[in-house]
Amino acid sequence: MVATSTVPKLTLNDWLNNPPPRTEWVDGGLIQKQGMTLKHSKLQRRLSTLWSLYADAQNLGGEVYTEAPCRTQNQGRFPDVAYLTPALLTQYGDAKVLPQSFPLSAEIVSPTDLAEDMIAKAYEYLASGGEEVWLVYPDSRWIIVVTANNKQIFGQGEMAETQKALEGFSISVDTLLA
Template identity: 60%
Template sequence: MVIAPIKENISTDYSLENWLQSPPEGTEWVNGELLEKDGVTLKHSRVQAKLATYWRNYKEASGQGGEVYTEAPCRTNQQGRRPDVAYLTPELMQQFGEPAVLPQSFPLIAEIISPTDLAEDIIAKSQEYLQSGSEEVWLVFPENRWIIVVNKNQRLIFISGEIVKTQAVLPGFNVAVDELIG
């Protein structure tokens, strides 16, 4: 889920360490506060489910293995996050197993952007993921039918009528922007 600009603070006495041990459902730990994620619409949920299904089906059909998650908690260098969709490689699954919270960002992450999200926050979040172990972040804009794929070396924009492709993780995956968002 995406965090909307106005977030409900549900506790200021909750530490990152507490969140990492047992993250309350539907929360992220951001800037020293436990925040409830909000801003989810039916369209957001539909796109999230479709992308998770596409990534899962592709990793199975291609034999690449790994696992696809939705709303799975991970730790970045600064925060406790729950990306909308995330892919964990077989190598990292073997290294970490399945802890309560992944101790780094997932290698491939997608965030579904809501109309109330602020551009500065979205860009900062994608950079936070990349600085914490992600190799590729998808920013999916359902209302505009845009998908921005970000990695450490490039930023690519895919629009309606185009095919979006993974760049660094889950090699060979592609889907029409209109099929995913439409």
Template identity: 60%
Template sequence: MLTSTVVSNVSSTKDFSLEEWMQNPPDHTEWVNGELVEKKGVTLKHSRIQANLAYYWRNYKDSSGQGGQVYTEVPCRTNKQGRVPDVAYLTPELFNQFGEPAVLPQSFPLIAEIVSPTDLAEEVIAKSQEYLQSGGEEVWLVFPENRWIIVTTKNQRFVFTSGEIVSTQIVLKGFSVAVDELLA
């Protein structure tokens, strides 16, 4: 969810329905509050952390035999919006159920959002709750500048900081990585 405080990094159009977005979402867009919103301003650090997390999740799901798929910048529909999480994991069961449609019709079970300096904490936290209310089971909010990772589930919240090991709570069971290694 984006506000007028970050409009300089976002352009939007109102003549685009959620159904149109679901059929063919334009690159680097989300459908938020009735508007097509283009996300801009991704930094090198953001992209590096996104790649690191996708790499670690992909390797773990393969080595642990849990299967499924790991994606970056992949569209999904929540109960209210069309979203594009930075990193997402789809379980083998949901992959078998849905295949690979243009847009997943629900939230991914495991999602990570890398928070940029222009994002507002309240909005990122609200987005994580939106994912959890739309089929998501676990959301990682990665704050690179503060070296924090907040892991949320429907019933719990955990904060991991520099010097600690962050781990999955519900989905992709058993995965863990040092916060400093992930953010390196």
């Protein structure tokens, strides 16, 4: 996903009241999310389906979203995949924009994304109420799972596991990225 600046005069409150699709409000301006490929879309759908099936099978409740808006400390974001716990769903399920980060978020990393930007985004989610972030690198065949106290890299032949949210969920890196 390459981000390009488009309309810098939009305020964060404007974005929160009516977030334009495929945009994020970052560092004082609106950026257009770009770089969505068939592979990206397939992985987004696959991960959201797997998280949903797991939450249902474990009777965890909550809801899994794709491209749902949230507010981090001073930004407006659309994580590729996100899980909202039952308690937060009860509290904010009808909100236009979640006023904090999702407890579990995933970003599918495009070849044009900078690793530093993705790591910064993960920490941004954690600093805004998130518990766990998955950074999925399809071309490198890595899944990096980040929590406030732990960072793990899962590669080919390994099982990626949630650490906090949707506890107990695991998936073979090879299966997810096939």
